[in-house]
Amino acid sequence: MRADAKKNYDRLLAVAREVFNEQGVEASLRDVARRADVGLGTLYRHFPTREALLEVLLRASFDELTAKAKELETADAVDEALVSWLRETIAVAHSHRGVIGSMTAAIEDPDSALHASCLSMRASGERLLNRAQAKGLARNDIDGADLFALVGALAWLNDQPAHTSRIDHLFGVIASSILTNGVPVSV
Template sequence: MRADAKKNYDHLLEIGRAVVAEQGAEASMRDVARRAGVGIGTLYRHFPTREALLEALLRESFDQLTASASTLEISSSPADALTGWLRAMIALTHSHRGVIASMTAAIASPDSALHASCVMLRASGARLLERAQAEGQARGDIDGTDLLALVSALAWLNDQPPFAARVDHLFDLIASAILVRK
């Protein structure tokens, strides 16, 4: 990528991050272009869809969370690793309001720009869950898809003002339902 194109790309990402933080995952592409001081065509050349913009914004966070699962797997007990990953996953969805709907849809759509990243995230959580199950520290009747569904539910609740204040309490309830106390 040419230096000026890279500069435009990075600027669009910076502005896109701010607009998505304000408006959520359904952020206006026109607002991104306007705030970046570029035409809508320039934005669409770099990011042909809103989903492509979201993928670029989320890729680094997804990669970090996937890598952290590997670190947690070797540095923590199975239950602590799973709980730590779940907390980080919830924090990620909370910092990108409304993104969970795009993430869950992307898992079922191989053509989605977010598909590969979301499948890797689900797999990293599933691996931690399976480890906890193998050690008798987590229920055996749930899988990675169930885990993602629970994260999705908490992310959705966080976006609902009447429930947002209760998300930490609800997280603790869900974690205690997943983990087996000896």
């Protein structure tokens, strides 16, 4: 990539991150291009769709979650490992305001630029869930898709100003209902 193209690419990513953090992932791409001081055509040359831009922005976070899950797969306390991953995944989804709708749609759409990243993240959580289930520490009537849906629900609630003050409590309720050891999850 030419130096000027690389500069535009990096600037677009930085500005998109700012704009999406301020306005959510449905923010105007025209606004992203304007604030990056490039034309809309330049934005679309680098990122032909909103999802392509989101995929690049989210890939690092999703890769970190997958790596964290891999680390947690060796933890002795499988229930705590699962809860830790859940908490971090919800925090990542919340930090990318409004992304949960895109993630939910992408998991069902193999043509989505986000599909592979979302599948990988869901699979990493499912492995942690399976470990907890194998030890009898998590309900057996849920799977990775259910876990992903619960992450989405909690991340969505966290995006709602009216629920922000209750998110820790709600996280504890959900996590305690996933686990079978009867111990309330501390927040």
